[in-house]
Amino acid sequence: MEKTETTQPESYIDAQIRKLKSAGVTFEKCTEREARDYLAVKCSACKVSAYARLFDIHAEGENEGKYMDLDFSQLKYLADIDQRLREILLAMSLDIEHFCKTRLTIECAVTEADDRQVMAVYLNDQDDRQRKYIAHEIERSKNDPTNDHIFEKYGDQLPLSAFMEVVPFGTIVGLIRYCGTRSDDKELIADYFVLRSVQALRNACAHNSCILLDLFPHTDGKKIAPPEMNKALSAIGMSKRIRHRWLQTVPTARIASLLYLYSEMVPEGNTRTRRLDALNEFLVDVEKDSVLPMENPAIAALTFAKRLMTGFHLLN
Numbered sequence: 001m002e003k004t005e006t007t008q009p010e011s012y013i014d015a016q017i018r019k020l021k022s023a024g025v026t027f028e029k030c031t032e033r034e035a036r037d038y039l040a041v042k043c044s045a046c047k048v049s050a051y052a053r054l055f056d057i058h059a060e061g062e063n064e065g066k067y068m069d070l071d072f073s074q075l076k077y078l079a080d081i082d083q084r085l086r087e088i089l090l091a092m093s094l095d096i097e098h099f100c101k102t103r104l105t106i107e108c109a110v111t112e113a114d115d116r117q118v119m120a121v122y123l124n125d126q127d128d129r130q131r132k133y134i135a136h137e138i139e140r141s142k143n144d145p146t147n148d149h150i151f152e153k154y155g156d157q158l159p160l161s162a163f164m165e166v167v168p169f170g171t172i173v174g175l176i177r178y179c180g181t182r183s184d185d186k187e188l189i190a191d192y193f194v195l196r197s198v199q200a201l202r203n204a205c206a207h208n209s210c211i212l213l214d215l216f217p218h219t220d221g222k223k224i225a226p227p228e229m230n231k232a233l234s235a236i237g238m239s240k241r242i243r244h245r246w247l248q249t250v251p252t253a254r255i256a257s258l259l260y261l262y263s264e265m266v267p268e269g270n271t272r273t274r275r276l277d278a279l280n281e282f283l284v285d286v287e288k289d290s291v292l293p294m295e296n297p298a299i300a301a302l303t304f305a306k307r308l309m310t311g312f313h314l315l316n
Helices: 012-022 032-041 045-054 072-108 112-124 128-141 145-154 160-166 169-182 186-206 227-235 240-247 250-265 270-289 297-311
Strands: none
Touching: 012 032, 012 045, 032 045, 032 072, 045 072, 045 297, 072 112, 072 160, 072 169, 072 186, 072 250, 072 270, 072 297, 112 160, 112 169, 128 160, 145 160, 169 186, 186 227, 186 250, 227 240, 227 250, 240 250, 240 297, 250 297, 270 297
16 A cells, blocks of 8 residues: 655644744744744743834845844844833832822821721712722622731721722722812822823733834824823923824833833832832843844833933932
């Protein structure tokens, strides 16, 4: 009987490498074997290949439509620094959340009675839909054993300070808007819009979403950054051109919001020093070890972040 040849189906990783090669990605500084090991253990092909959009494409000639001067080692490098950046920004956003709770408690309540009264008024002022949502968040938080000590102490009659410890950051941001509107506190209302931007960045970092992507300005006329950020960047001497370039770009507008609020809300001390040292060390490492050209959007975005740190007096 004549034998029929059988071929092994192409593995998923091999298929992704083939697609990258057909798109013009080279494997000279990082071999195909090294890339295969990296994609199998360290990072998904979907995430790594996404960074290719930060590189130019041949507009004509035999390589039309293919990437220009793009090696897999550069995609790998971007995935690695993005991961490191997410870890730092997430920690900084959690610091802002912590000190935001502290500040709001102090601004709204002088005594324990005030703490309870503010909460009672807040709940009373919500419509039925929002009250149901808040009740749902509180019930859900009861399933977390780390909150047991709070509910054992207060039961369902949570004062403001305890309430903020068991609900998501988004609920706290909404509470800030309520307090600012109720007291006609323009500064608190302005903080609310900047905090919305920080909240979006925090969620992206927590969900391990890529940060150093989509680094191009939106041109549909929609305002990406809150007005407060345009004023803040103008106050530290950034030109209108620079402000438009980076505040109309989603990731950098969010990073700018985080750094601005960090400078405003997080007091001097060990926490602030650790975070800023980590961020500064990261930016120095990128500047020193980058395998990307300076004009690459990711490098340009991180250079902008370093300028922000200087402008907001966040560099020691």
